[in-house]
Amino acid sequence: MATQAAETGPATGGATNGTAVNLAGLVKRFGSRRVLDGVDLHIAPGEFLAIVGRSGCGKSTLLRVLAGLESFERDARAAGPLAPPAALIDGFAPAERRDSVRVMFQEPRLLPWKRVIDNIALGLEGPDARDRARALLAEVGLADRADDWPAQLSGGQRQRVALARALVHRPRLLLLDEPLGALDALTRIEMQALIENLWRTHGFTAVLVTHDVQEAVALADRIVLIEDGRITLDREVRLARPRSRGRPEFAAIEEAVLDRVLQTPRQPEQPEPEVTAFRWAV
Numbered sequence: 001m002a003t004q005a006a007e008t009g010p011a012t013g014g015a016t017n018g019t020a021v022n023l024a025g026l027v028k029r030f031g032s033r034r035v036l037d038g039v040d041l042h043i044a045p046g047e048f049l050a051i052v053g054r055s056g057c058g059k060s061t062l063l064r065v066l067a068g069l070e071s072f073e074r075d076a077r078a079a080g081p082l083a084p085p086a087a088l089i090d091g092f093a094p095a096e097r098r099d100s101v102r103v104m105f106q107e108p109r110l111l112p113w114k115r116v117i118d119n120i121a122l123g124l125e126g127p128d129a130r131d132r133a134r135a136l137l138a139e140v141g142l143a144d145r146a147d148d149w150p151a152q153l154s155g156g157q158r159q160r161v162a163l164a165r166a167l168v169h170r171p172r173l174l175l176l177d178e179p180l181g182a183l184d185a186l187t188r189i190e191m192q193a194l195i196e197n198l199w200r201t202h203g204f205t206a207v208l209v210t211h212d213v214q215e216a217v218a219l220a221d222r223i224v225l226i227e228d229g230r231i232t233l234d235r236e237v238r239l240a241r242p243r244s245r246g247r248p249e250f251a252a253i254e255e256a257v258l259d260r261v262l263q264t265p266r267q268p269e270q271p272e273p274e275v276t277a278f279r280w281a282v
């Protein structure tokens with residue numbers, strides 16, 4: 001292929017603070033429905049993985065399992081004895097997981113009654129907590145907005161604060177659930193570049209759920225497609241970084257992945273789930 005010359009290996013060869021993720025035979029049921037039906041997913045330390053798939057295919061559910069926000073089971077056919085749930089995620093004891101994993105959502109989820117700096121420092125301990133929060137704020141380009149209230153910021157700026165708040169905890173795994181979904185096209189591209197830069201400097205493992213295949217190709221070392229509760233495509237993106245959307249090899253990968261997503265059957269509409277049990281979110 002003529003485009004091979006511009007390709008490089010994944011940018012995960014350097015020092016990394018990231019954790020590996022090893023899931024084997026992950027099953028998630030809602031009632032009698034298996035939303036995730038035996039997912040095998042191995043992510044290398046420091047890797048940037050993107051998850052794509054039709055609406056309702058289980059992307060967010062998988063992320064919530066990784067975040068420790070959902071219970072899950074293991075397929076009895078998976079290799080080895082039935083492990084205790086936490087053992088499916090390498091390197092974590094459940095208590096440890098809270099500090100090692102951070103999630104960023106589509107909405108920034110800032111506390112409106114706290115200033116920007118205090119939102120970032122929330123939950124941080126030690127004498128240098130505010131200094132760390134300020135350093136992160138500078139890294140996301142908002143050094144001069146520390147004393148603003150969240151309401152004084154634009155949507156993109158609030159997402160920058162949310163990113164700083166996640167990274168101030170030095171996560172080894174950062175989970176990104178459509179974090180840029182509500183932003184305009186230009187802000188999205190700027191934020192993608194910021195996330196990529198922070199990933200390179202901080203060295204966390206990143207898992208991005210996105211509807212936007214172009215975003216997945218721009219950022220990920222690997223793209224997986226979820227279909228019928230399973231991973232049906234697992235494709236490396238071997239393009240040099242930062243990636244240029246205008247290049248033919250970029251467009252070729254984007255088109256191939258998009259074609260594959262579009263071939264997958266639409267997820268059937270689900271009736272509203274019956275609420276049978278309550279559980280407080282962690």
Ligand SMILES: Nc1ncnc2c1ncn2[C@@H]1O[C@H](COP(=O)(O)OP(=O)(O)OP(=O)(O)O)[C@@H](O)[C@H]1O
Pocket residue numbers: 030035053054055056057058059060061062270273
């Ligand atoms: N708490 C719940 N109870 C019952 N069913 C649920 C629950 N949460 C999710 N589901 C169902 O599980 C399936 C997967 O949902 P999920 O949110 O993971 O999909 P998704 O791929 O992230 O979708 P989208 O791209 O639209 O955000 C959907 O059919 C959804 O209705």
